[in-house]
Amino acid sequence: MGVVGFFNAIYYFMFGGIIGYHLKDQIGVLPGQPNVNFRHFSGYIDVDPNAGRSYFYYFVEAENDPLNRPLTVWLNGGPGCSSVGDSFVGAGPFITTNNARGLKRNPHAWNRVSNMLFIDSPVGSGWSYSNTWSDYLAGDSSTNDDLVTFIRKWFERFPIFKYRELYLGGIGYAGHFVPNLAKTLLRENNETRKYEFNVKGIALSNPVLRLKLDLLAEHELYVSKGKSPNKLYQQVLKHCNGINEDNYSDDIIPWSKLCQLPMSKSLMVAFNVSSLSEAKKRQFDLRRTQCDGKIEDLNSGKEVTKIDDGVDMCLPLRTDFYFNIPEVQKTFRGNRTNSRFHWKGCFQQSGLNYSIFDKDMDMLPTLKEILLQSVPVTIFSGDEDGIIPMTGTLKHVKKLAKVMKLNLTRNETWLHEKEEGGWVYSYENNLLTFMSVKGANHHVPMSKPSEALFIFTNYVITPSMLIE
Structure with missing residues (x-):
């Protein structure tokens, strides 16, 4: 000892x-x-x-x-x-x-x-x-x-x-x-x-x-996995050329519309969807499919689980449900303001507006x-x-x-x-x-x-x- x-x-x-x-x-x-x-x-x-x-x-x-x-x-x-x-x-x-x-x-x-x-x-x-x-x-x-x-x-x-x-x-x-x-x-x-x-x-x-480089890396990744055509990636590189590995500036220059358009197209093509928001949801995991259960299923007493390649993809959904149980909140001594917001693991409607510059x-x-x-x-x-x-x-x-x-x-x-x-x-x-x-x-x-x-x-x- x-x-x-x-x-x-x-x-x-x-x-x-x-x-x-x-x-x-x-x-x-x-x-x-x-x-x-x-x-x-x-x-x-x-x-x-x-x-x-x-x-x-x-x-x-x-x-x-x-x-x-x-x-x-x-x-x-x-x-x-x-x-x-x-x-x-x-x-x-x-x-x-x-x-x-x-x-x-x-x-x-x-x-x-x-x-x-x-x-x-x-x-x-x-x-x-x-x-x-x-x-x-x-x-x-x-x-x-x-x-x-x-x-x-x-x-x-x-x-x-x-x-x-x-x-x-x-x-x-x-x-x-x-x-x-x-x-x-x-x-x-x-x-x-x-x-x-x-x-x-x-x-x-x-x-x-280095977020801007991370965003460019997304599209390089999709091309390398055959999920998006190289033609779209080349358009991304052409119109988003203000950032590169050797010259990353903290000066906040928003992506131009010419840059954002091929980025959005590349993302939707990569996940074969017509909605940009849907494509962003699927970026979390390139191999596995999302949980298809719903809070309503848990409310009715059903078990909700989806094992895909050894991972329970419904675990975040069940956590959201558990944290909204009144007795759980009471035992945790959480939600002392008695907020009416539905507790969510990420991005609940709390009014948080985080600096885009940072x-x-x-x-x-x-x-x-x-x-x-x-x-x-x-x-x-x-x-x-x-x-x-x-x-x-x-x-x-x-x-x-x-x-x-x-x-x-x-x-x-x-x-x-x-x-x-x-x-x-x-x-x-x-x-x-x-x-x-x-x-x-x-x-x-x-x-x-x-x-x-x-x-x-x-x-x-x-x-x-x-x-x-």
Whole structure:
């Protein structure tokens, strides 16, 4: 155990339930929940009491030895998707039963190896809200300020975790949230000359890093898979030529109509639909078909599930249903404003209006600042994702490595349970790592949960295991 572990154990025994934890936020048993050997907590933290702006969170202890396990903050993207809700389709301890009225254990939950903190951010995501309508005009800066305030206040409630090894991770647009948060926490350490935030690494799944290039990569991907004709792709390149890999500008220049037209056509052709909105829904997964169940089916007591290539595509729908059960909301202590909005995992009608300018920001300089402080960055992407294509993200990683003159130290397939899991590129012995995940869609923890847990365990929180 060691000296540190011994004193942690004593502290936990004496103060864990008194000072180290905020027991008022402890959840008893969620409706339909199986018995577990760990505690979980949820509640609100007021990030701006004057404005009435509050963030909702869900915290889950590690299954074993939580005092000696790291703390991981997980953020969903969108912007506008609930991180708390996402925990029930990915990395969290539970997933819904087929009738969505109960829960079962997630065998690939990340709290097997880490304490997990899920935060609904920004306002308008999940149960986070504000009483000031201007707060719903959010952006990267305001969201980051709120997250920093939240982290500080959360540590006041759970001081036992304050100096724990801290990992920050997320999916999609969290490719902005997570690096911005990591950069700020590291800067505060340097400016105050105090080691307040023990940031040990960040993990990004299918992240938005350079959005305009990601959009172009979509159409390159469709051509490579034979889903869209090269003629349309050439039109996209011709009319959207303001952006390229070597010259990504933060100057916000909207796509011209001449550019948007072939993009829209290419997208609809790729998915063989006449509606652009329908095509965008299908980008989530290039291999599998969408869930065809409906909330009405669950209301009538039916079981709703659709297993396609080993993935239950109806899991997000059932999660939406479960989170709208009044007893669930009461047990979570969520929706304290008694909102009439139907809870949705993503993009509920909350009034969130996120800055379109921030979405196009280049995140490579921020990642560079993090890497320069020797904080490892692990990026993993599903190769069946049509929203943020793996091929585009790999180009960003290679660009970053080139700019920083990082040496490529690993370039090979990686194995999971004796089978190929994908490809791994590692720079400077795991300082910067990119991994493709074979057969995974935009949501790796949902579509390849075993592989996601393997990556998190072996490449994120224990990278020293892989140093050659």
